[in-house]
Structure formats: structure tokens, C-alpha cells
Amino acid sequence: MADQATPARGITRREFLNYVALASMALFTAEVGGAILAFSLPRFREGEFGGTKSIGTIGDRLPPADSAPVAYADIKTWIVNIGPEAASKGGGKQGLVALYKVCVHLGCLYAWVDSNQRFECPCHGSKYQLDGTYLEGPAPRDLDRFAVIIKDDQGTTIAQTVTISGDPNYGAPIQIPDNASNYTIVVDTGNKIDLGKRHYYTGGA
Amino acid sequence: MRLEPFATLNDMRKQYGIRKTILIKVDESVERFTAGLRINDVRGVLRGDPPAKPNPRVKPHTEGAWFHIWPTFYHEAVTKFYPTFKLGMITTIFFIIEIITGLFLMLYYTPAPGISYDNMLRILSTVPLGQFVRDIHRLAAEGMVIAVWLHMGRTFLTGSYKKPRQFTWATGVILLLLTIALSYTGYLLPWDQLAYWAVTIGASMADAFPPPEVGKAIGLLLKGAPDLGAGGLLRFYLLHVFALPLIAIIFVFVHYYKVIRHGHSLPPGLENIGEDNARKVPPDRRVPFLPDILTNELLWFGLIMAAMIVPIALNLYHAPLEHAANSQSTPLHTVAPWYFLFVQGWLKLGDKTFWGVIFPTILIGLLLFWPYIDYNPSRRYGDRKIALMAMMVTIGLLVVSSYMGTPGFSVVTAPQLEVGFHALPPEQPGPIRSIAFDQLLVGTWSTQDPSAVPGNALELQAVMREIKSEIDSLPKTILVNNQPVNYFNMYAELTIEVAQGTPDNPTLKHIVLAVHWDGEPIDLVRNQPGYFTDTFVHKDSKYTASGE
Numbered sequence: 001m002a003d004q005a006t007p008a009r010g011i012t013r014r015e016f017l018n019y020v021a022l023a024s025m026a027l028f029t030a031e032v033g034g035a036i037l038a039f040s041l042p043r044f045r046e047g048e049f050g051g052t053k054s055i056g057t058i059g060d061r062l063p064p065a066d067s068a069p070v071a072y073a074d075i076k077t078w079i080v081n082i083g084p085e086a087a088s089k090g091g092g093k094q095g096l097v098a099l100y101k102v103c104v105h106l107g108c109l110y111a112w113v114d115s116n117q118r119f120e121c122p123c124h125g126s127k128y129q130l131d132g133t134y135l136e137g138p139a140p141r142d143l144d145r146f147a148v149i150i151k152d153d154q155g156t157t158i159a160q161t162v163t164i165s166g167d168p169n170y171g172a173p174i175q176i177p178d179n180a181s182n183y184t185i186v187v188d189t190g191n192k193i194d195l196g197k198r199h200y201y202t203g204g205a
Numbered sequence: 206m207r208l209e210p211f212a213t214l215n216d217m218r219k220q221y222g223i224r225k226t227i228l229i230k231v232d233e234s235v236e237r238f239t240a241g242l243r244i245n246d247v248r249g250v251l252r253g254d255p256p257a258k259p260n261p262r263v264k265p266h267t268e269g270a271w272f273h274i275w276p277t278f279y280h281e282a283v284t285k286f287y288p289t290f291k292l293g294m295i296t297t298i299f300f301i302i303e304i305i306t307g308l309f310l311m312l313y314y315t316p317a318p319g320i321s322y323d324n325m326l327r328i329l330s331t332v333p334l335g336q337f338v339r340d341i342h343r344l345a346a347e348g349m350v351i352a353v354w355l356h357m358g359r360t361f362l363t364g365s366y367k368k369p370r371q372f373t374w375a376t377g378v379i380l381l382l383l384t385i386a387l388s389y390t391g392y393l394l395p396w397d398q399l400a401y402w403a404v405t406i407g408a409s410m411a412d413a414f415p416p417p418e419v420g421k422a423i424g425l426l427l428k429g430a431p432d433l434g435a436g437g438l439l440r441f442y443l444l445h446v447f448a449l450p451l452i453a454i455i456f457v458f459v460h461y462y463k464v465i466r467h468g469h470s471l472p473p474g475l476e477n478i479g480e481d482n483a484r485k486v487p488p489d490r491r492v493p494f495l496p497d498i499l500t501n502e503l504l505w506f507g508l509i510m511a512a513m514i515v516p517i518a519l520n521l522y523h524a525p526l527e528h529a530a531n532s533q534s535t536p537l538h539t540v541a542p543w544y545f546l547f548v549q550g551w552l553k554l555g556d557k558t559f560w561g562v563i564f565p566t567i568l569i570g571l572l573l574f575w576p577y578i579d580y581n582p583s584r585r586y587g588d589r590k591i592a593l594m595a596m597m598v599t600i601g602l603l604v605v606s607s608y609m610g611t612p613g614f615s616v617v618t619a620p621q622l623e624v625g626f627h628a629l630p631p632e633q634p635g636p637i638r639s640i641a642f643d644q645l646l647v648g649t650w651s652t653q654d655p656s657a658v659p660g661n662a663l664e665l666q667a668v669m670r671e672i673k674s675e676i677d678s679l680p681k682t683i684l685v686n687n688q689p690v691n692y693f694n695m696y697a698e699l700t701i702e703v704a705q706g707t708p709d710n711p712t713l714k715h716i717v718l719a720v721h722w723d724g725e726p727i728d729l730v731r732n733q734p735g736y737f738t739d740t741f742v743h744k745d746s747k748y749t750a751s752g753e
Contacts, residue, residue, distance in 0.1 A: 037426075040426055041422065041425055041426060042425055042429045042430055042436055068729075073533045076533075105409075105552075105557065106405070106406045106409040106410065106552065106557065107405045107406065107408070107409035107412075107432075108402060108405065108406065108535040108539060109533065109534060109535040110535075111535075113618060113619055113622065114726065114729070115619045115621065115725075115726055115736070116618075116619050116683075116685045116690070117685070118685065120618050121535075122535050122536060122537040122538060122539055122618075123402070123406060123535060123538075123539045123540070124549070124552060124553055125553070125618075137553075138552055138553050138554070138555055138557070140556060140557065
């Protein structure tokens with residue numbers, strides 16, 4: 001029995017086959033783990049809560065420039081008409097934007113506070129300008145926006161939000177065309193625009 | 206050789222008679238059931254007799270499944286209140302209470318939006334003792350979080366995590382995390398505003414996990430959808446009632462097994478530095494588990510139950526339930542559960558990936574591996590000045606960051622909204638609704654002159670004074686977009702009118718709170734200057750400050 005006490009040199013056939021068996025079990029476990037993950041990940045269409053949604057004509061639905069935003073609960077959207085004042089305080093561009101109602105910090109719904117003329121988040125105090133640019137608080141970036149499409153009464157697209165990331169006008173407000181009161185505003189909640197950073201407020205003109 | 210067969214009942218009856226045979230069989234059954242104690246041994250335990258020799262009372266520990274995770278005897282020095290403060294045992298007691306009350310609550314609960322909240326109302330209103338069981342479940346959950354934190358603090362204080370108990374400490378840290386996870390997943394189940402938004406905030410922290418693709422996947426796995434909904438509620442429910450308790454029970458057994466393998470660590474001064482004598486208990490200092498320790502633990506169980514039942518029975522505490530979850534409206538000053546307040550405080554400091562994920566992960570890692578980092582072999586307080594100082598600093602930081610997590614810290618909104626929130630909170634009764642119905646005097650009352658309220662409505666008068674002091678405590682100037690905005694000469698007016706019933710016998714009153722200040726804007730709904738919020742109070746509303 002002396003050879004039993006001697007440590008084995010190299011790998012025996014049995015040892016090798018056992019390693020192979022263990023490795024195949026590990027591989028199987030990993031596969032099962034992957035399958036469980038795939039099983040548990042929910043399937044949904046991005047923007048399921050509305051897809052594209054027509055909210056009415058510019059004449060009926062567009063708030064006056066620089067006035068309080070209008071909420072659309074079913075598509076979790078604020079419709080804002082950025083006028084010269086809000087533009088000069090915020091991102092500098094005038095026009096129509098659709099802001100996603102969820103705070104980019106931790107998912108609470110921020111609200112418009114009229115007396116302070118800004119959006120305020122009730123949970124952690126992030127504040128945003130009327131056009132969604134970041135003011136203060138812990139939020140990491142400006143508010144997210146949805147792409148907006150303006151259609152005329154024939155259904156032809158007149159204007160739409162630039163959704164190509166990297167374009168200098170990415171997510172910029174849509175200029176309201178003249179004599180557009182019969183045109184329809186369509187919000188595409190499947191097309192969320194993440195401006196990616198804070199455009200710091202500089203103190204106004 | 207011929208083997209004797211087992212004696213049949215008939216053989217025994219012939220030999221001993223019926224009465225004695227039954228006694229012998231009952232005795233044998235008791236011995237099987239108790240894993241080693243016969244009837245006389247059980248009586249000896251109950252009478253406090255000294256054990257027979259050889260001691261039959263160690264048998265349940267060696268033979269039985271349940272008792273084998275308890276030591277047969279404890280060192281006398283660890284049976285006192287110091288050094289353990291009984292905190293590990295108290296945590297276990299809370300856990301057992303949670304399992305039992307949780308099973309009963311499950312009888313009346315379905316995890317689905319639209320149903321769950323009705324289930325809560327049913328539990329509170331029509332299920333016999335439903336509110337009581339829910340209150341106990343809630344109180345024991347809070348108690349368990351507190352006890353498990355204190356237990357960890359105590360273990361650190363006495364240096365009990367040191368060799369050979371490093372692994373026991375690590376399993377304890379895992380149990381701490383499991384306790385918090387259990388409490389947090391349970392928070393969502395009532396499906397009220399409190400639950401929905403507190404859990405939304407917490408789940409958004411998971412979204413912050415780097416890199417963004419992984420964070421998004423974790424958020425989806427947890428919530429079952431981009432927003433909390435039916436999928437998220439079901440997932441939280443399954444975690445709460447099945448997955449997490451299962452893992453927790455496994456770790457409780459590992460933790461307990463390690464405790465008997467190493468013995469309860471002795472008070473630091475009792476042994477030489479580097480020594481561990483917990484397993485070498487001198488015979489004269491042994492306290493047997495049966496009956497001394499067991500009866501003591503049962504006493505504590507009774508004390509803890511009493512400590513929860515008395516405040517509930519006296520209406521001093523009831524588990525809160527707010528309005529049904531509304532995914533379209535976040536109440537002002539929503540916060541995560543209190544044991545996450547410190548994380549909330551950090552989150553106000555900035556980047557949620559760092560403060561919500563990376564920083565807590567570093568802290569948990571530090572906690573988990575602390576016994577392997579701390580190389581100081583001494584458990585004596587005098588030799589551990591740095592470690593104990595680090596503990597005090599950590600506690601201080603947790604308290605300060607928890608304060609930073611409260612709404613009062615750096616969540617600034619317009620003062621008139623704060624006044625409205627304080628006087629007529631959207632999700633709690635608040636001071637105005639708590640005024641006795643007959644003291645809600647019809648008329649208009651102002652905080653400029655609270656003493657104008659007649660003496661037969663002292664509660665109303667007190668509330669007017671309270672609102673006045675709330676207004677006085679608010680800032681008179683706040684910065685909006687870096688520009689100072691003044692809120693000078695602010696006062697509140699309470700207008701009470703009869704909404705239903707006759708002036709002599711009102712059944713419903715309408716209460717309007719108006720806040721006025723210099724330069725107030727026009728309220729768009731009322732077309733009057735000022736800020737307005739209102740409520741209705743019925744004569745049978747029975748709002749109480751404890752919140753029902």
C-alpha cells in the first residue's frame with residue numbers, strides 16, 4: 001500500500017474525467033442561470049404606456065409661450081411652450097417640448113410650482129426650469145423629453161424633434177410654424193430623449 | 206442463536222397489565238418526541254430538580270434536530286444581560302413572530318394592483334383581529350431591523366467577531382442585509398402611496414448600478430417593468446414571502462451552528478489576550494440550557510409580545526395605511542423607509558451611482574471582511590481605542606446622514622406649500638382633521654389672531670397657534686433660480702362652513718385653508734389671490750393623530 005501514500009504526479013485518467021464532469025456541471029449551471037435570467041427579464045415594448053399619441057391641435061392644446069406647462073397623465077408628459085423668457089433662463093431655445101414626467105434622479109413625479117416658476121421634485125428637491133434644464137438638487141441631468149411630431153390636417157409631418165443623438169439640435173424644441181393652429185401635436189412616448197448632462201443655469205440675461 | 210422478538214402489546218399486557226402497559230408506551234412516546242427525556246425527566250425539569258446522572262437533559266441536544274443548534278450549557282458569564290444584551294435572541298424571536306403573523310396575513314392578501322389595497326381595507330375592517338395581526342407584523346419588522354443593528358453593534362463593541370468567530374460575523378452581516386431586504390420588500394405590499402413611492406425611490410437606486418445596461422437590467426428584474434406595477438408587486442411579494450425567508454432561515458441555521466461550535470464569546474476582560482475559552486467552561490460555571498436558558502428565553506418572548514401588544518391595545522400605535530397607490534402623483538416629502546434614511550441623505554449629495562450603489566457596497570464589503578482586516582488580537586476595550594473610536598464615528602455619521610435624509614434637509618419648496626402640507630397633509634390626518642368635530646366652529650379664523658377663537662374650541666385655537674408657529678419657523682426669503690423671493694407677512698386663514706346637514710346639526714363640514722402673503726399670485730382655480738387647499742370632515746370621521 002506504499003503507492004497510495006505517494007502523491008500522484010500528473011493527472012490520472014480518473015481525475016481528468018472527474019474534472020471534465022465537474023466542468024460540464026458548471027457549464028450547465030451557468031446555462032440554467034442564463035435561462036433563469038432570460039425567463040425573469042420582462043418583455044415589453046419601450047414606451048408601452050402610449051406609443052405615439054395625438055393630444056390635439058396646436059390651437060386647442062398649446063399653452064401660451066412662457067406660461068405654466070400642461071400635464072397629460074396617460075402619457076406621463078408635460079407639454080411646454082418655451083418662450084423668450086424661459087429660453088433665456090434655460091437652454092436658450094424657444095418652441096414646443098414634451099417633458100417626461102418622471103424625475104431623472106430617483107423616479108418620483110416632479111410637479112410645476114407656479115409661485116416659484118419651476119418644476120420641483122417632492123422627494124429629494126431637484127429643481128428644473130420650465131424647459132426642463134437642471135437648476136439645483138441631486139438630479140444628474142436635464143429632464144428627459146419625448147420626441148414630438150407636428151402634423152397638418154392632411155396628416156403630413158410638418159416638423160419633428162431631432163432624434164439623432166449627436167446632432168447639435170438633438171432633442172431641441174420645435175419651432176411653432178406660423179398659422180399652425182389646425183396642426184396636430186403628436187407625442188412619441190417610445191422615443192425618449194436623454195440629454196445626458198446638466199446644462200447649468202447661468203443666471204439669466 | 207435465536208433473537209428475541211420485540212414484545213407485542215399483548216405480551217406486555219400479560220406481563221404488566223393494561224394500565225402499566227399504557228404508561229410504558231406513553232413514556233416511550235414522550236421519550237421519542239423529546240429526543241431523550243422520559244416523563245419523569247420532563248417533570249424533573251419543570252420542578253427544578255437537579256438532573257439525574259448521567260444527565261438525560263443533554264440528549265435532546267445530541268439526538269434532536271431542533272435542540273442541536275443550541276449548546277447544552279452556557280458559560281455563566283454570558284447568561285447575564287451584559288455582554289450580550291440578549292440581542293441575538295431578541296432578533297430571532299422577532300423573526301419567528303414575523304413568520305407566524307405573515308402566514309396569517311397571507312390568508313387575506315392577493316398581490317395585484319386594484320386588489321391588494323382592498324385586501325388591506327378588509328384586513329383592517331372586517332377580519333377579526335386583522336388590524337392587530339398587521340400591527341404586530343409591522344412592529345416586529347421594525348423591531349427586528351433595530352435589534353439586528355444593535356446586535357451587530359454589540360458584537361463589534363465586545364470584539365466578539367475576532368478569531369475564531371470571523372465567519373460567524375460574516376453570516377451575521379448577510380442576515381442584516383436579508384432583514385433589511387425582507388422589511389423593504391414587505392413595504393410595497395399594502396400598495397398605498399407610502400409603499401408605492403418609497404419603493405419607487407429604493408428601486409431607482411438599483412437602476413443606478415453601473416454600468417447603465419446592468420443597472421437597467423437589475424431594475425427590470427426587480428420591478429418587472431420600467432415602472433412599478435403588477436409585475437413589480439408580484440415579484441416583491443414572492444421575494445417577501447418565499448425567496449428571502451428561505452435564504453434567511455438557512456443563514457440563521459449557519460449562524461446558530463457557528464455559535465455553538467465556538468461557544469458564546471466571554472466578556473472581554475474574562476480571558477487572556479488571544480485566548481478563547483468559551484468552549485472550556487468549568488463545571489461549576491455551567492448553566493444548563495434545560496431548563497434555565499430555555500425558560501429565560503420564553504420569558505423574553507413573553508416580554509416582547511407584551512411590549513408590542515400593550516401599545517396596540519391602547520391605540521397608541523397602528524401600522525400606517527395611506528391612500529391607494531397612485532402612479533400619477535407623488536406626495537410631497539416622500540422618503541424611503543427610515544432604515545434607508547441614511548442612504549437618502551447620501552443621495553442628496555449628488556451622483557446616485559456613487560452614493561446609492563458604490564459607496565454602500567464599499568461599506569458593506571468593509572463590514573463583511575472587517576474581522577479579517579482588524580489584526581489586533583485583543584478584545585479588551587483599552588486595547589481597541591482606534592476600533593471603538595471608528596465605531597463611534599460611524600454611528601455619528603449614520604445619525605447625521607439619516608438626518609440629511611429627512612425632508613427638512615435641503616428639500617426646499619415654496620413656504621405656502623409647506624404650510625398646506627403641515628396643516629392638511631395629503632396622506633395623514635394632520636392637525637386640522639384631528640380637531641373634534643364640534644370644535645370646528647363655522648366661520649373664518651386667522652393665524653393673525655388665534656385668540657379670537659372662542660374658548661369652547663380650544664383644540665381649534667391650539668391648531669391655529671400651531672399653524673402660526675409653523676409659518677414663523679419657515680424662511681421669509683428663499684432662493685428661486687438664484688434670485689431671492691420674499692414671502693413677507695405670511696398668515697393663514699381657516700374658513701369652516703357646513704357642507705351637509707343643518708346649521709344646528711351639521712354632518713359634514715368643508716374646511717378651506719388659505720395662505721396669504723405680500724405679493725401673492727392669483728390662484729388659477731379659485732381666481733383669488735393666495736394659496737388654497739381644502740378638505741371635508743364628517744362627524745363620524747374619527748381622525749386621530751396616530752393615523753388610521
